[in-house]
Amino acid sequence: MASLPSVLAPKQSDVERVKQKEAYARAQGKDTFDLRHRVVVSPTLSPGDRVHVRDLNRDAGVVSTSPARPRISCC
Numbered sequence: 001m002a003s004l005p006s007v008l009a010p011k012q013s014d015v016e017r018v019k020q021k022e023a024y025a026r027a028q029g030k031d032t033f034d035l036r037h038r039v040v041v042s043p044t045l046s047p048g049d050r051v052h053v054r055d056l057n058r059d060a061g062v063v064s065t066s067p068a069r070p071r072i073s074c075c
Contacts (some may be wrong), residue, residue, distance in 0.1 A: 037060055038050045045065070046062065046065065047061075047063060048061060049062045050062075
């Protein structure tokens with residue numbers, strides 16, 4: 001089957017449009033996951049707030065706030 005070289009040449013994809021589509025798909029996937037697993041946003045806790053620790057079945061107080069960045073464990 002014969003084809004012209006201009007037909008066989010790959011087209012440049014629009015990078016911004018691809019990024020936008022990927023971001024939209026990622027957001028849709030997150031929304032679906034959150035809905036399926038009944039995710040709720042927890043309120044921000046401050047030191048001194050009272051909380052219930054379910055696995056210990058007792059009330060406790062918040063000692064400190066969480067760090068701005070999560071801890072990274074090293075090997």
